[in-house]
Amino acid sequence: MAVLQKLPQRRRLVLLCLLSAALWVAAVGQMRYSVPEEVDKGSFVGNVAKDLGLEPLALAERGVRIVSRGRTQLFALNPRSGSLVTAGRIDREELCAQSAKCLVSFNILVEDKLTIYSVEVEITDINDNAPGFGVEELELKISETTTPGFRIPLKSAHDADIRENTLQKYELNPNDHFSLDVRNGADGNKYPELVLERALDREEEAVHHLVLMALDGGDPVRSGTSRIRVMVLDVNDNAPVFTQPEYHVSVPENMPVGTRILTVTATDADEGYNAQVAYFQEKNPGKSSEVFELKPASGEITIIKGLDYEDAKFHEIDIEAQDGPGLLTRTKVIVTVLDVNDNAPEFYMTTATSSISEDSPPGTIIALFNVHDRDSGQNAFITCSLPENLPFKLERSVDNYHRLVTTRALDREQFPSYNITVTAKDGGNPSLSTDAHVLLQVADINDNPPTFLHTSYSAYVPENNPRGASIISLTANDPDSDYNAHVTYSLTEYTLQGAPLSSYISIHSDTGVLYALRSFDYEQFRELQLWVTAQDSGDPPLSSNVSLSLFILDQNDNTPEILYPALPTDGSTGMELAPRSAEPGYLVTKVVAVDRDSGQNAWLSYRLLKASEPGLFAVGLHTGEVRTARALLDRDALKQSLVVAVQDHGQPPLSATVTLTVAVADSIPDVLADLDSLEPSANPDASDLTLYLVVAVAAVSCVFLAFVIVLLALRLRRWHMSRLLQTSGGGLEGLPASHFVGVDGMQAFLQTYSHEVSLTAGSRKSHLIFPQPNYADTLISQESCEKKDFLSAPQSLLEDKGEETLPQQAPPNTDWRFSQAQRPGTSGSQNGDETGTWPNNQFDTEMLQAMILASASEAADGSSTLGAGAGTMGLSARYGPQFTLQHVPDYRQNVYIPGSNATLTNAAGKRDGKAPAGGNGNKKKSGKKEKK
Numbered sequence: 001m002a003v004l005q006k007l008p009q010r011r012r013l014v015l016l017c018l019l020s021a022a023l024w025v026a027a028v029g030q031m032r033y034s035v036p037e038e039v040d041k042g043s044f045v046g047n048v049a050k051d052l053g054l055e056p057l058a059l060a061e062r063g064v065r066i067v068s069r070g071r072t073q074l075f076a077l078n079p080r081s082g083s084l085v086t087a088g089r090i091d092r093e094e095l096c097a098q099s100a101k102c103l104v105s106f107n108i109l110v111e112d113k114l115t116i117y118s119v120e121v122e123i124t125d126i127n128d129n130a131p132g133f134g135v136e137e138l139e140l141k142i143s144e145t146t147t148p149g150f151r152i153p154l155k156s157a158h159d160a161d162i163r164e165n166t167l168q169k170y171e172l173n174p175n176d177h178f179s180l181d182v183r184n185g186a187d188g189n190k191y192p193e194l195v196l197e198r199a200l201d202r203e204e205e206a207v208h209h210l211v212l213m214a215l216d217g218g219d220p221v222r223s224g225t226s227r228i229r230v231m232v233l234d235v236n237d238n239a240p241v242f243t244q245p246e247y248h249v250s251v252p253e254n255m256p257v258g259t260r261i262l263t264v265t266a267t268d269a270d271e272g273y274n275a276q277v278a279y280f281q282e283k284n285p286g287k288s289s290e291v292f293e294l295k296p297a298s299g300e301i302t303i304i305k306g307l308d309y310e311d312a313k314f315h316e317i318d319i320e321a322q323d324g325p326g327l328l329t330r331t332k333v334i335v336t337v338l339d340v341n342d343n344a345p346e347f348y349m350t351t352a353t354s355s356i357s358e359d360s361p362p363g364t365i366i367a368l369f370n371v372h373d374r375d376s377g378q379n380a381f382i383t384c385s386l387p388e389n390l391p392f393k394l395e396r397s398v399d400n401y402h403r404l405v406t407t408r409a410l411d412r413e414q415f416p417s418y419n420i421t422v423t424a425k426d427g428g429n430p431s432l433s434t435d436a437h438v439l440l441q442v443a444d445i446n447d448n449p450p451t452f453l454h455t456s457y458s459a460y461v462p463e464n465n466p467r468g469a470s471i472i473s474l475t476a477n478d479p480d481s482d483y484n485a486h487v488t489y490s491l492t493e494y495t496l497q498g499a500p501l502s503s504y505i506s507i508h509s510d511t512g513v514l515y516a517l518r519s520f521d522y523e524q525f526r527e528l529q530l531w532v533t534a535q536d537s538g539d540p541p542l543s544s545n546v547s548l549s550l551f552i553l554d555q556n557d558n559t560p561e562i563l564y565p566a567l568p569t570d571g572s573t574g575m576e577l578a579p580r581s582a583e584p585g586y587l588v589t590k591v592v593a594v595d596r597d598s599g600q601n602a603w604l605s606y607r608l609l610k611a612s613e614p615g616l617f618a619v620g621l622h623t624g625e626v627r628t629a630r631a632l633l634d635r636d637a638l639k640q641s642l643v644v645a646v647q648d649h650g651q652p653p654l655s656a657t658v659t660l661t662v663a664v665a666d667s668i669p670d671v672l673a674d675l676d677s678l679e680p681s682a683n684p685d686a687s688d689l690t691l692y693l694v695v696a697v698a699a700v701s702c703v704f705l706a707f708v709i710v711l712l713a714l715r716l717r718r719w720h721m722s723r724l725l726q727t728s729g730g731g732l733e734g735l736p737a738s739h740f741v742g743v744d745g746m747q748a749f750l751q752t753y754s755h756e757v758s759l760t761a762g763s764r765k766s767h768l769i770f771p772q773p774n775y776a777d778t779l780i781s782q783e784s785c786e787k788k789d790f791l792s793a794p795q796s797l798l799e800d801k802g803e804e805t806l807p808q809q810a811p812p813n814t815d816w817r818f819s820q821a822q823r824p825g826t827s828g829s830q831n832g833d834e835t836g837t838w839p840n841n842q843f844d845t846e847m848l849q850a851m852i853l854a855s856a857s858e859a860a861d862g863s864s865t866l867g868a869g870a871g872t873m874g875l876s877a878r879y880g881p882q883f884t885l886q887h888v889p890d891y892r893q894n895v896y897i898p899g900s901n902a903t904l905t906n907a908a909g910k911r912d913g914k915a916p917a918g919g920n921g922n923k924k925k926s927g928k929k930e931k932k
Contacts, residue, residue, distance in 0.1 A: 030118040031108075033084065037092035037123050042085045045075060045121060048108065049082025052117070056082030063111025066119075067350055067370070074104055075121065084119075092123045093160040100162065107370075107399060109350060114368055116398050127165035127218025131157040133226035134283045138212075140194070141233045141326035144202045151181065152194040153330055157214030157224050158284060164217040173211040178230070180212070186246075187332075194228070202232040231326075236274045239327035240266035242319075247333040253309040254340045261292075264299040266321030266329055273324040282318035282330075292317055292335070301333060309339040310374040341379040341428025346372050347436040350401070355441045358412040366392065367404040367438050371424045381427035392420060404438065412442040413479040446484040446538025450476035457532075458549040459514070463522040464557055471505075474512040476534035476544065484538040487512075492531035492545075497524075505550070507532065514548070522554040523596050556650020558596040560604055562658045565589070575661045578640075580632045588617065588662055591624035593646040601650035609657060610643035617662070619644055626660065638664055 033046035049056045052064070060079045076087040096102030102123040107116050133155050140152055159167040170192040172180035179195045192212060208230040215223045242264060249262045268275040281294040291305045292315065301317065315335040322328040352367040373380040384394050384402055391410060395403040404420065418440045425433040452474065459472040478485040489512040494501050505528070506515050512534070528550040535543035565576075576589040595602040606624040611617060613636060618629040626642065640662040647655035 030120070032120045032122070034122040034124055035086065035090070036126050037090050038126055038128050039086055039090070041088050042078075045084040045086060047082060048077060048084045052108075052110070054082070056080060062113075063109075065109055065111070066106055067109050067116075067348070068106040073106075075106070077108075084121075090123055092125050093129060095123060098160065098162055098166075107401075111351070114351075114365065114403070116401050118399055125162045125165050127161055127216060127220075127222060129160040129165075130222035131159040131167045131214035131216055131224040133157045133212075133214065133224055135226065137227040137229065139326070140228060140230045141236070142196070142200060142230055143233050143236045143325070144200045145235050146196055146200065146237065148196050148198055150196040152196070153328065154192040154194055154212060154228065155226060155282075156189065156191050157226070159214075159216050159222075161216065161218070166216055167214055168217040169215050171213040171215065173213075175208065175210060177208060178210060191330075194230075200232045202234075206232050208232070233325050236270060236323070236325035236327060238269040238274070238323075240268045240277045240321040240323050240329045242266045242321060242329055242331040244331065246331060248336070249333065250336040250338055251303070251307060252338045252340050253307040254342060255303060255307060257303050257306055260300050260302045261335065262301045262333060264294075264301065264319055264321075264331065264333065266299070266331075268323045268327075270323065274327075276324040277321050278323075280320045280322060282320060284316075284318060291315060294319060307337050309337045309376070310343065313337055339376050339379060341375055341426065341430070341432055343374040343379075344432040344434045345382050345424035345426055346374070347422075347424065347434060348372065349436070352438055354439065355443050356406070356410065357443045357445060358410045358447075359445050360406060360410065362406050362408050364406045365403055366406065366420075366440060368397075369402055369404075369422070369436065371400050371402065373426050375426065375428065379426055379428040382424050383427075384422060384424050386423075387421060390418065390420065392418075394422070410442050412444045412481070413448060415442065416444075416481070417441045444481040444484050446480055446536065446540070446542060448479045448484075449542035449544045450478045450487045450534035450536055451544060452476045452532075452534065452546040454546070456547045456549070458551065460551045460553050461516065461520060462553045463520050463555050465516055465519055467517060467519055469516050471514040471516055471550065472548070474507075474514065474532055474534075474546070474548070476512070476546075478536050480536065480538065484536055486537040487534050488537070490533045490535070492533060496528070501528075501530070504528070505530065520552045522552045522598070523558070526552050528552075554598050554601055556597055556601040556648060556652070556654055558601075559654045560593045560595045560646045560648055560656045562591065562593045562646060562656055564592040565658060565660065575663050576626075578628065578632065578662050578664050580634070580636075580664055580666050582628050582632055584628055584630050586628045588626045588628065589660065590626065591619070591644050591646065591658060591660075593624065593656065595648050597648065597650065601648055603649040604646055605649070607645050607647070608642060609645040610641075612639075612641040613637065616640065617642055626662075632664055636664055640664060 031046065031048070031051050035043065035045045048064075049059055054062065054064070056079070059077060059082055064077065066073065066075060066077060073087050074090055075084055077083075078085050092102050095104065102125075104121045104123060106119055106121075108119055109116055135155060138155055142150070142152065157167055157170070159165070167190060170180055170182050170190065172178065172192075172194070177196065177198050177200060179197050181193045181195045183191045183193055185191055192214075194210070210228040210230065212226045212228055213223055214225075215221055243266070247262060247264060251261050255261070264279060266277050266279070268277050278296045279294055279299045280296060281289060281292070283289055291303065291307065293302050293304045294300070294317070295302070299319075299321075314337060317333040317335065318330065319333060320328045320330050348370040350368045350370060352369070353365075356364060356366065371382050371384060373382055382400060384396075386392055386394060386404075391406055391408045392404055393407050395405060397403060402422075404422065418438075420438040420440060422436045422438065423433055424436070425431055453476075457472065457474060461469075461471055474489065476487050476489070478487055488509045489507050490509065491501060491505060491507050496504060502517075504516070504518050504520075506517055507513070508515070512532075514532075530548040530550060531545050532548055533543055533545050535541050578586065578588045582588075591606055593604055593606075595604055604624075605621050606619045607621065608617065608619045615629055616632075616636065617626055617640070619626055619642075624644070624646070626644070642660040642662065643657055644660060645655050645657045647653050
């Protein structure tokens with residue numbers, strides 16, 4: 001130390017800084033350094049990188065930083081050198097006043113490992129404060145009778161520095177009467193006293209002026225001065241005396257302002273004015289003068305400012321008692337501040353995480369914080385706690401540091417966030433506590449697929465819906481968030497009736513609303529099975545499927561279709577035959593209709609809308625059978641017109657009408673004779689317009705029939721001429737071709753009717769024999785018809801050509817055969833023959849019509865002209881080529897029959913099966929003709 005004292009001041013400071021920087025590294029986790037006060041900013045304090053065992057450049061990479069408890073940061077880390085340096089000017093006296101040691105504590109945090117190191121830096125004193133007196137000028141009064149050797153205490157000086165830099169000595173300017181003596185107090189301070197060396201003579205010198213100098217031991221030495229004016233008085237030889245040389249008092253820090261804590265008392269042995277004592281508080285540089293007030297007259301000490309144990313644990317009050325003439329006595333009052341639990345714990349959050357992934361493992365650190373209480377003793381003992389049932393816990397570290405970590409895996413769908421309340425409670429009585437809140441958001445991961453509300457869905461759509469109509473809205477919920485919860489909808493693609501499903505149905509990818517892209521038709525398909533997929537937008541995405549059954553609801557959008565009687569294509573009105581001998585209930589014909597709808601929309605009912613002879617015919621409500629309601633009379637017209645309406649039971653109902661013409665006659669001649677008169681029955685109420693229309697239709701029909709007959713004749717003649725050239729006899733060249741037209745075809749026609757027809761050559765008359773009424777609604781079987789020759793060749797032809805046979809007609813096409821259930825006209829329950837055949841084509845049908853008309857005309861009029869009786873053209877309409885059930889859709893499965901649990905069944909098997917035995921009947925008959 002002697003060597004250091006010899007060096008210059010600045011060099012000594014540098015060496016002292018280097019020596020103090022390498023002082024101590026204490027136990028594990030704590031470092032100690034030393035630095036003089038008032039050094040420049042950035043001055044070296046200690047090598048932190050070396051003490052931590054790190055490279056200087058690694059400090060920034062590992063997040064090494066200084067953390068403190070809210071006070072002004074006095075030190076900083078140099079990232080280049082790894083050294084601890086000063087962050088600004090440090091005033092030791094401001095930090096620690098005159099404490100023997102001035103220690104500044106803080107912590108260094110290594111963030112990558114969350115490790116805390118305690119650091120203590122001692123601030124060493126330098127001589128930066130000069131000694132100072134409380135007053136610049138002191139006035140003393142001394143009696144002239146004072147004997148030499150009398151001591152007068154003087155105002156002492158104060159130096160904020162410590163040790164050798166503090167006050168070391170006093171000096172008094174030289175004079176003849178006074179000298180200076182310094183007394184060392186019990187507290188270690190030096191108190192100057194003025195000693196009277198020689199008796200005073202007021203008459204010689206009434207006032208003495210002295211200069212008292214206070215010097216410290218710094219280098220260079222600093223000093224302070226106080227002027228002393230000594231006034232010489234007459235006789236006052238006793239100074240005041242305090243009752244105690246030093247006063248001690250303890251005061252709780254929560255003592256209210258204005259409270260008297262102590263009363264000092266000093267007595268003076270003098271009398272009168274010389275014994276009047278006044279008390280004065282010595283003005284020190286400290287803060288005690290701002291906290292306490294001394295009343296000069298009574299010596300009471302009161303609190304004028306709130307005490308704070310955390311600011312100052314004790315206060316020293318210097319008090320002087322002065323008598324009237326000016327003699328004084330000094331004493332000291334030491335006030336000890338008692339701590340009370342008036343400070344709650346304080347949180348210093350070092351680092352905290354605001355968000356954590358829900359798949360983070362247990363033990364993940366959420367926050368690191370420090371808890372501090374400014375109180376002392378038991379009042380500063382802190383315990384931290386968390387609410388129960390939280391997946392977190394606290395781990396205590398060094399120096400009241402705590403870690404908040406997870407204890408189990410988190411689930412964002414159950415708890416998307418946590419408002420964690422950490423409670424710090426001290427050990428005072430009553431105890432004080434502080435809550436700190438950590439708001440933690442749980443980050444979502446895609447761990448939940450979308451979920452539909454139901455396992456399957458069904459929807460109903462009426463047919464004929466508008467395009468773009470919404471059908472149903474499907475919703476899938478995803479408990480995740482953001483993109484993980486954004487659900488898109490799609491349909492599983494497949495082919496429906498040759499077209500992709502996406503051409504029928506579409507789904508909105510965002511809303512899940514199902515739209516119809518087409519107008520559905522119940523008759524096309526009735527149900528759709530769909531699979532809807534809901535997929536989120538996570539990575540990887542999750543999805544789920546649900547089935548959707550889409551049912552098409554039928555609407556009454558199809559009008560009943562009348563299959564029989566079909567509208568003829570040749571312009572005729574069609575005709576049904578009823579014998580005059582028919583009794584009530586005789587089955588005249590049957591209206592057959594179907595409806596392509598289903599259920600009640602396809603339930604058909606029949607009613608007679610209009611009749612030329614009311615009450616003569618009746619129509620079955622559900623069967624469509626037209627029967628006679630009473631016996632036919634002679635006065636009944638030959639031609640009866642009926643309008644039958646067919647109506648379904650839809651809402652609203654749809655209907656169709658058909659007009660039936662019934663010819664009432666006992667024989668074919670009667671019918672043919674009156675064909676020209678088959679006009680609407682003379683009804684006085686009928687309008688002339690109806691008559692004109694009937695006449696016009698008859699005329700057009702006659703013209704068309706004549707054209708067809710001429711065409712048939714030409715084709716038959718050509719065919720007959722070619723046959724004559726091939727035969728060897730050649731004896732038929734002169735025969736008219738009209739006698740050979742469609743013989744077998746006519747037999748087939750008549751067999752279908754199940755009527756017996758006989759034509760005689762001699763009389764050239766034809767008879768149409770009606771069977772007796774069959775009340776079982778059955779027709780005469782084909783076998784009875786096959787036993788007779790329905791058509792005989794004209795006698796003239798037989799005489800001219802002898803036994804020559806006609807060419808055999810090929811058997812009819814079995815594709816045109818219909819079962820009794822499918823045969824138009826009568827009820828499907830008939831037991832008649834099912835082997836009847838239709839003409840193969842329209843040409844054969846027209847030939848058959850021509851032959852019937854020609855034969856009927858010859859029988860009635862005695863003429864063989866084919867053109868006669870054009871009015872009978874409607875007879876062929878019933879079995880004309882217009883009605884071909886083979887080309888009509890079968891909708892009988894849609895028909896509901898009231899009062900029965902049966903529906904119409906498809907009899908296609910009968911049409912497509914083997915040819916009936918009746919088909920060979922024509923072949924046998926042809927063979928018989930050849931034998932003749």
